[in-house]
Amino acid sequence: MRLLIDHRTVYRYERPAAGIVQILKLTPRSCDSQSVLAWRIDVSVEGVLKPFTDAHGNLAHVFYADGAVSELVLHVSGEVITTDTTGIVSGTPEPLPKAIYLRTTPLTEADAAIRTLAESCRDPDPVAEAHRLMLAVHERVAFDPDVTHPSTDAATAFRLGRGVCQDLAQILIAAARHLGRPARYVSGHYAPPDHPEQEAAHAWAELALPGLGWVAFDPTHGVCAGEAHVRVAVGLDSADAAPIRGARRGGGAETLQVSVHGRAVASDPPGVPPSVPSAEATQ
């Protein structure tokens, strides 16, 4: 499936802010389930944008703004062809040993309730166990954009029984690690063909399963990641894989506006270079 992503982040500062430095994990890498045809980051102010690869192998950038700015717009746009691999992730660089993804972080600590949930899903078959875990989280935690915030940890979100994709992903990660399964956070985009224009910022989890390697589970939708998912960055938790982490001096209060749109469009026949995307959605 061919997906167009348009991701715009606007920071407005009360007064001009100086010394802006941001780490951006906004660039997807091609792998067996996705092929990145075009991708660009446009920053609205003067500065230095330098690419680097982080410890997980993510394509990252650091942005250093010159001078003081009162508005900063990061515009990310691109085009990706996705393939359904039933969630199996392959063709990624994997510089870190899998055991790193068994580490506990403050955002993914399993409390007694999450440990109980994990234990209830134990299964001799690791694939069955992973699906049971994902479905258990999907059923136990309702999607609700108004109760949690970006620094809510897994245990708190699970206690509330509500949260956003970030919370569900972190609960699944905490439970999987409790069962001895390496698990990591994925930030990305979700653009299903039946919803041609929608908020597409999304997050899910990858679990390392014997014989299969990393497999992507989306507890928000209760499915393995498929053609509608664009995988951008991985990390131990949402802070580690965060699309943008920044710092500044001064500037007073900040308002943040994020809009992410994903659109599935008709694929060109193989061998034909990508053309101007059509507005039609396709199955």
Place this chain on the structure above:
Amino acid sequence: MAGAFDEMLGSSPYADRLDPAAVRPVYQAVARWLASASPELLATRRRQAELFFRRIGITFAVYGDPDATERLIPFDIIPRVISAEEWALLEEGLTQRVEALNAFCADVYGPRECLRAGVVPEDLVLRNPQLCWHQLGFRPAGGVWTHVTGIDLVRTDPATWMVLEDNARTPSGVSYMLENREVMLRLAPELVSEELRDGGIRPVETYTDMLLATLKSVAPPGARGEPVVALLTPGLHNSAYYEHSFLADRMGIELVEGSDLFVHDDVLFMRTTAGPQRVDVLYRRVDDAFLDPLVFRPDSLLGVPGLLRAVHAGNLTVANAIGTGIADDKAIYSYMPGIIRFFTGREPILANVPTWRCREPEALAEVLDRMPELVVKQVDGSGGYGMLVGPQATAEELDRFRQRLKAEPHRFIAQPTLALSTCPTLVDSGIAPRHVDLRPFVLMGAHGITIVPGGLTRVALKEGSFVVNSSQGGGTKDTWVMGPGGT
């Protein structure tokens, strides 16, 4: 503890008059001085020392003590003396140990051969909170991770020194080593000059020159010309702030806080009155977690946004390197003999204290059984906090620790209570033996290891106490390492 080795008198008891025949050769001059000085004179010297320390402001903050935010560490005016032969052994053992600690860091963040070889369990390293995963695959300038290491040693008999703890993150205390010597020179010039004439107390004041040379030697490939070094402190409220300002002053480098620094285009700069100046080497006395809010704790105001980018781009050396906590972790400590054998191919020269790893069920059972005779330590504790000294614990404390161990065994190790050596110490009742340890400071630069002959001797001032931590009522002494011509 009965039977502890006294460094002045061996096993002879302390008496009102020191018997010169009982005094070990290395302590002869000190014993003569003690015999000739009246109790009043010693008491006066002690008061003068305290005044001196107060005047220069060498105090430290005790965390969690609401009554005293700033306290003076008591200084004992009777020096501790180490012979040239004893030091030669220590120097060799410390060099070997720090080489192994550094090689362990390089391996853990690099090829991980010691994990594959089973020297240390893989999960203990890869899941260790001290392992900094952002540093996996990174190689610092000169291959040096542990630029400054403080090794805590205890002595249990004339021939045996044991490593109690490695400090490979931001070890402190070296300013006491330097100031204690200065105070001794002022307060007991007759003693010091006699010793100097007889063979030589080896100087320690070269430490800051050696430290600066070490730091400059690991300037990153991106540095141009003479490397610029700065010392990063968490600020005035840190317990070691005095030491930070002291060291920066002696080295003639800038003492900076996070707010004085910024990173632009992957280069670290400090703000100066003459405009931004590039920094090549940052001697940081700020913990890893606070160094870069874009990677570590986002709420940290003590670090610099983008610092890790400057390091990874090869434009900045941070000393000690980020992530060295994996090497001095208390859970890793018990594997040090194997780590030394693996990386140096030789038997450890300095012994480890026998350690029970409570994460292992048989060890846990034994520790629960023998707790009244053991010291139990939390692997993620420091400074004597989260520690139980079995022989001095109440039944209630023992019980509480048993419950904690059963609940989270992996968080604890246990060691036997050691008969730490004693040194003559001036106390209210006169001169008496008190237990001591020793923290020498080992420097590692691009050209190898250097150790200033000396260290910080900490003394437990309470009779019978083994706890030398300054936060728990310990004091310090000047530490004399004698030259080859000395006694």
